[in-house]
Structure formats: C-alpha cells, structure tokens
Amino acid sequence: MFVNESTKDGILPSQLIQKLIDNNIIFSNEKISSDLIQPASLDLRLGFKGWRVPASFLPGKNSSVEDKLKEFAMHEFSLSDGIVLECGCVYIVKLLEGLKLPKNISGLANPKSSTGRLDVFTRLIVDNSQEFETIPEGYSGPMYIEISPRTFSIVVRTGTRLNQLRFGLGNFSISDHKMKELQMKFGLVRNNEQNILSDKVENGLPLSVDLTGFDGLVGYKAKKHSMLIDCDKPKNYKADFFWEKIKSSDLITSNSNSTRSLVLSPDAFYILASKEFVSVPANLAAEMRPYDTRVGEFRAHYAGFFDPGFGLSELKAGKTKAVLEIRSHDVPFLIEDGQTICRLVFEPMVADPKELYGQTDGKNNYQSQGLKLSKHFIT
16 A cells, blocks of 8 residues: 555645556556646646537446447547637547556546636546546546536647546545634634634535625626637737626615625626635645535536645735636526625645645746636736
C-alpha cells in the first residue's frame, strides 16, 4: 500500500497524488507532468478520441462506457488537430489518464473553474457506474468526460484540461457540529471580517449572493450566438463581445426595505459573486455542493473545488470571494442581495500539501478574486 495504515482519512494532497503517479495507480500513455497536480486535485486531459451522442447517459453497473458508445454514438471524431464542440450538443471524450485505485481510495471530479465560467457542462463517467463524477474505491479502468457547451461553442484538442479529480482516503465527511467549530476557529466564511453566517449550518456553510457590486458593476450575463472560444487561449477575448454587464441600475429595489433584487431569465447564464469572503486553511479542502431546489429553481455553480490556500490571509488573499455560476431553470426567478444561494462543504486533508493555492505568484488565476470572468477574457 502506498500509504501507511496509520494515515488519517481525508483528501490526498499533491505529494501523495504524485506518489499515485509514481506507483502507476494513475497512468497514461502521455507523460503526466507536475503542472497537472494541484494542491488537492489532478487536472485531467482530453485524449485522442471523442464521440457525438444524442443524449447524456450512464453505463450502469453491468456495462462499460465503450459498450454504450457502440450502441448510441452518432459518430466518432479525432481531437488531435483540434475540434469544435457546438453549443447545445453532447459529447463524450476518453481522457488520457486511467486508474488502478487501491480498495481504500475513491475519486470525485468537478469541472475546472475556467470551464464552469464558460458555461461548459462537464461530468466524469467511468465503467459500470450509476453516478456521474464519482469513482468508487478500487476502480480500475479508463475515464471519460461528458461535455455539453451551454452558451458558447468551444475549441478543444488532445491535452485540453476541462475537469479535475480529487482522491479521498477512507471516510472523511465532517458533521455539521464539527463544521460550526471549524467556522468559529478559522473564519472560513466571513462577511466584512465577521464570522456571522447568512443561514444555518446544514450540509455545509452557507454562501449568499452579492448584489451591491463594486463601482456599479454587479455581475455578467452571457450573450448568446457569440464567437468560438478556444479553451487553451487565456487572455485572448474581449469580454464585451461575450458578456453583458449587469449594473446596479439594472436591479429592482424594494420600496419597503431598499433590498436589491435581480430577475434571472430562464436558461440565461450569469456570473455573480458571493457576499462573503472564503478561506481554506492548509489542512482542509472545500467543495461547493449542488444547488438545493428548496431555495429556488436554479443551479448555483458548475465548478466547485476550493484548494488549500484559497483566500488565506497569510498569503495576502484574505478578501477572496467565491464566484457563482448561475443558471435559472424553466421560469424566471428573483434573487435578493444577501440571499443564501449555495453551501460550502469542508473536508480534512490527509496531510498539508507541499504548496498551497496561490503560494506562487501567477500560477493560480483566481486567488484574491472578486467578481471575475474566466481566464480567457480581457475585461
């Protein structure tokens, strides 16, 4: 076993992910370079082959992804020279990386931050699975990614990184009671330097939406029918071609209490920011969990991983907000300034990573962020 029996349960840090690679537990025909390894996750790369499919699917407990593709794929294509993935279509791509996990290690995937902020819906699929994004303990086999651009058509190629994978050892969930203790000790989520939360602690710490904005700018709404976006070209596109600015003057203000509100249009895509600042200590990792329909018919995020070091005051990043990728479903929905919109779940690390998120200048795109579009845009 590559870890000691005494090793505590939790999320594997970068140095243990490297150990997984060194022991061929994570394998690839292409070199897995160190820049793919984040403090608490591994960037996954698109492989050489993809398939256009008529609908999203799961293979089920008795089938492989390849078996399903033989039945349902509309056509196969190569990614070697780059390929356009069109808005509104569903694609499956085999990843360069595969796994031979030990029986006590599982995996959980999420889109990368830049992927979610482009409104590109991605989900990891593995053989014999009945759930997206999860990899069971002891899994051995290939990995695939479902890709569905929702607003912008995109260009990808072999090696493009759209999602990332975390590895967990044992059972590492944290109770609500323990979450409250961590909040009091570390101030994981705080508003104006106060640890007062917008809502109760239940399946995570609550995050609320900021509609006060900064210098009159509250958020962004994606323009449909825009140009192609190459996922491998950062700082390459003028934001105004792709996004409408949402300004304070666009909001509804209540006559009774002066609360600001925004009406979300059905199937429009918005970039907003949390009212709170978020900090992730070195011994913890965080994940923004899926939206709860009890608080409204909208999805509050796509990309949900927050690495150790994110927003840490010790790294001079104490005022780092969470960016909210929001899409309303079916009907217009009104959200108010300060409304709880999602929850942040913290999980223990097996060990502190050797390098924290944002510790090296210029390496991480979203440290100290406020309201920020993906790295592809010039604002």
